[in-house]
Amino acid sequence: MPDFDFLVIGGGSGGVRAARRAAAHGAKSALVERRDLGGTCVNVGCIPKKLMVYAAETREALELAPGYGWRMRADFNWTESVAHRDGEISRLRAVYRRLLGESGVTLLEGEAVLSGPQQVRVQGREYQAKHILVATGSTPVRPELPGGEHAIVSDQAFHLPELPRRVCVVGGGYIGLEFACIFSGLGAEVTLLNRSKTLLRGFDREAVEFLTHTLPFSRRLNVRITNIRPMNNALTAHTDRGEDLYADTILFAIGRRPAVDGLGLEQAGVQTSPQGAILVNERYRSSVPSIYAIGDVTQRVMLTPTAIAEAEALTRGLFQNDWRQPDYNLVPSAVFSHPCLAAVGLTEEHARQKHGDIRVLRAHTKPLRYAFREKAPDSLIKVIAGADDRILGVHLVAPEAAELIQGFTLAMRAGATTAMLKDTIGIHPTLAEEFFSLD
Ligand code: NAP
Secondary structure (H helix, E strand, O other), rough: OOOOEEEEEEOHHHHHHHHHHHHHHHOOOEEEEEOOOHHHHHHHHHHHHHHHHHHHHHHHHHHHHHOOOOOOOOOOHHHHHHHHHHHHHHHHHHHHHHHHHHOOEEEOOEEEEEEEEEEEEEEOOOEEEEEEOOOOOEHHHHHHHEEEEHOOOOHOOOOOOOOOOOEEEEOOOOOHHHHHHHHHHHHHEEEEEEEEEEEOOOOOOOHHHHHHOOOEEEOOOOOOOEEEEOOEEEEEEEEEEEEEEEEEEEEEEEEEOOOOOEEEEEEHHEEEEOOOOOOOOOEEEEOOEEEEHHHHHHHHOOHHHHHHHHHHHHHHHHHOOOOOOOOOOHEEEEEOOOOOOEEOOOOOHHHHHOOEEEEEEEEEEHHHHHOOOOOOOOOOEEEEEEEEEEEEEEEEEEEEEEHHHHHHHHHHHOOEEEHHHOOOOOOOOOHHHHHHHOO
16 A cells, blocks of 8 residues: 555645645645745745835835825835745745645655655655655756856845845846846846847747836846956956956846756656756656656746646646646746736747738837836837737736736637727726727
């Protein structure tokens, strides 16, 4: 008799959802976690990041306040802000623990090692499980260059003792842009460096260019740091262009890699990609039939809601024999920069490649909240439609972009067309009403 029907390694968003769902289906379920429950999202990702985004955006609210008749003196305290943020994180970890307990999932605390196709060792004890799920997530890529140990990655950016005065951010992806906006919003002098001239690769080019013009910090493109040296309580970064940059903190945000170190995948016979991602089929099954993997560790779509959707799909398949994958073609995503960029569906470039004949509708508009500010960033609304008028992609650069894009994901799944947009009554005055008068 196995100890468990379903044993999950990794207590992040995907792992916790899978363990709880399995238990709800009547499976004897366990979850192994070596650190804090909640994984990257709760501890060193989405949630603390978004709270820091709110902290940084408060600066803008304070700047706009006099226009609305408010007079106040602004004074940001890093220590207090971090303490409040960490209080919320602790609360969420406790919620995860409580939910696991209430769902009847056995929590095993410690490092898990696969010791066989149906065996997992935790703290010296071996457990037998009918199905094993690896949901260990990902970890930031660290720079490999002389002096790279003086730089930090996003995990450490959450635990800085004080707000750095000068920050150099390396990497123009999600994490680089988000932290550059956070640090600059909080008052640091920020320079963002990217090795190519393309920021936010994979996003709609026009939307990225529109966003780039409004970013509140300096950018250096086509440049790499070759070495880092500490100097007088600060850091000097030497670039391949022969310049020296000075910063108190250098943050590398150059991607994330699957967290598989020490898991024993090789001994268990689990095949991985050259980057270490667990290779799975359409049912999330690895090369070992009793071992499954979902979320970042499979390096497909590295987003919390996707890991959760995969947890739902896997447990529905395993315990209800209802195998259906989530719709990977319509995964919305948002870069919580300032302003926010959010998108769903195809970019203009991909839509042209795939469908040839497309229509692009767009609007630039100044959000009403900036009515009393002379120089304010416009918002961009961009809708791409195919020859049959079906909406293929929506791209937004706007303060509320992330909130707005979710409704469009649903509309696109339901087959929305631009004609339907024209027939829809909006709410005035909002940014979203612009969707219904696009030409
Ligand atoms: P990313 O979005 O893949 O961007 C990586 C950036 O680093 C790119 O600009 C890339 O440049 C650059 N780069 C890669 N290797 C480099 C190297 N060796 N030296 C210098 N630059 C290098 O990665 P990320 O920002 O680290 O985020 C990782 C993942 O976390 C994302 O894929 C995303 O799924 C997830 N995430 C999502 C959110 C969100 O949903 N809001 C937020 C944070 C993270 P080039 O493009 O020029 O090659």
